[in-house]
Amino acid sequence: MKLATFNINGIKARIEALPRWLEAAKPDAVALQEIKSVDENFPRALFEDMGYHVETHGQKGFNGVAILSRLPLEDITRGLPGDDSDEQARWIEATVMGDRAVRLCGLYLPNGNPAPGPKYDYKLAWMARMKTRVEALLLTEEPLVICGDYNVIPQPEDAANPAAWVEDALYLPQTRAAYRRIVNLGLTDAFRVQNPGPGHYSFWDYQAGAWNRNNGIRIDHLLLSPQAADLLQTVQIDKDVRGEEKPSDHVPVWVDLAA
């Protein structure tokens, strides 16, 4: 079962690039972030015609997440529990029915800049809520893939120029500590299982020639429960997508599980 995460930075803007990648990569399911669309305006027929089930959790203008799946989906839930006043669409879950059922969580973790400030407070509070949700999911002892745009640079080797990020909400010590608290519940960073060294990124800014200079950061992650980690076969960053026509500033990252 091939499961991917891809921050597309707007479904309208990626109306050609996303199908192009789907045709080439053929994931069984992909968690999308920043669809920047309400549910009614998401071009679901385009993807249904390609054989995908489409489940969106959109909002106007910003944010918005979705799951596209060629395998059947069950028990779809939208929104991160823990704050009924939170209206930002950043979390979706579904069970992907392959040879084994895998619970897939797609997330778009808040950016948090500028820090300090209310946006950073929201980021940290959101991460605390996420930790509570992950604790509950782990109790099921089922294969669990928690993937998306984490907006967290976990370690210095996850940035081409870590010094440039020391005061940024993606890399502040409090951010990285909150991320570690989630990972330390017993999750595995799938990419790091097979790729220990520096120089692997999932985001390159549109500005300042970041892509041509390979000035990137690794912020799109797939975290696996123990039961999912036992099934891990392959993990890859589809870096080449960043150099294609009208790209997102993020690229897809995927795992292949024996499921």
Place this chain on the structure above:
DNA sequence: ATGGCTAGGCTCCCTAGA
């Protein structure tokens, strides 16, 4: 010295991103 671009909406300037 300024985020050197991109996307979307309250669109011809603003917010937001990372």
